[in-house]
Amino acid sequence: MISIITPVYNAERFIGSCIQVVIDQNCLNIEHIIIDGGSTDRTVEIVKQYAEKYSHIRWISEKDKGQSDAMNKGIAMAKGEILGILNVDDFYQPNVLNRILKIFPSLPEPTLLVGNCNVLNDQDNIVQINKPNNLNFLALLTGIEHISTFPYNPSAYFYHTSLHQTIGLYKVDEHYAMDIDFILRAVQVATVNYVDEIWGNFRLIKGTKTFNDLQSGQCGYRFFQILKQYRKQLPLSQQIRINTVEKRAHLQYFLTKNIKYSMRFLKRRISSFLKATYI
Known part of the structure; x- marks a missing residue:
């Protein structure tokens, strides 16, 4: 089984389409775990409507300490041996989850399986394709174009749930670069498999947390601080x-x-x- 975890807070604009994206994958061996942080808009109402119709949807709504905390709660609930994170405003290419379930049985445990990711603007036009084809720990810490060597978004990678038993969970006090920190820990332990196929779609749109972080310049600073910590080791x-x-x-x-x-x-x-x- 594959467990897809979606952390969400006040995202009524996207939550319905996010849930529908997973439904449209037509994947039978799946659970979609939605962790709501106590939304005050219509997010919970929309989740309830879908959960009443589709048994693969599991969800909770309660205050949390941020996105990392929400993902950790989802990991604790997960029943699948394969894990994926789908942020509420991102989406998969058609039939990706069945493709992932077909690949994983031949992979050693734990494996980090990585594909390509479309980067989309406000009009859902592709502005870049992220191809993280060199996920070697030292390579990630080296070179001028550090960020482009990393997977941009978790919609394009999946891994054995058991990986967290070795490297721990997402850092609760990291609210922006938790995926960068996760990748740097994961590639030191897991077998990394790269597949040159587009699996995910990352919406980099105005008003979102990631977009605002990039605009402020804090994203780059935070990224290099994380690299510096790992280099010191x-x-x-x-x-x-x-x-x-x-x-x-x-x-x-x-x-x-x-x-x-x-x-x-x-x-x-x-x-x-x-x-x-x-x-």
Whole structure:
């Protein structure tokens, strides 16, 4: 069985479509666990309406300490040996869950199974496709484009529920980058399997927690603070190696960017000169 956990709070705009997305997967061996944080809008009312019709939906509504706490409650309730997190405003590609159930029996336990993820804007247009094809612990801690090497959203990865017995639960005091912290712990223990298929859809839309965090600049700062914590746990030789690789990457990025800028500037000057000459 696969257990899909959805943490939610005051999301009447999305909760119905989120539940329907799981229903439309037409997956028989599934439970959808919805953990509501005590919503004051119509969220609970909508969940109740669906739960009365579909027996695979299990839910609770009570105050919690945030998204990580809600996910941990869902993990404690989960009966499936496979786990997935589906945030209320995200969704799966068609027939993904049956595909996951077909793959997992041949995988060692615990496994982290990762696919690709569409990043969507307010109009549900694809602005990027996240392809996290190098989930090696040291690789994740190295390089200038750290964030792009991580899975952007849990709608595109699944794992054995037993993984939490080894690495622990999501950090309750982490309200934004809990998935980054989870990935860094998971890849050190689990067998990581990457499949070059699009499984999830991540809505990066105005007004959501993630969008606001990115806009404020706090997301990047928080991300690098987490990386710094994990780097400190490495042997000194590996820390030096990572710092050296990163400095080279930053230098290359700086030179490339400035060369491109210089070429654009030169082209503009030449164009202006030619216009002045022939006028």
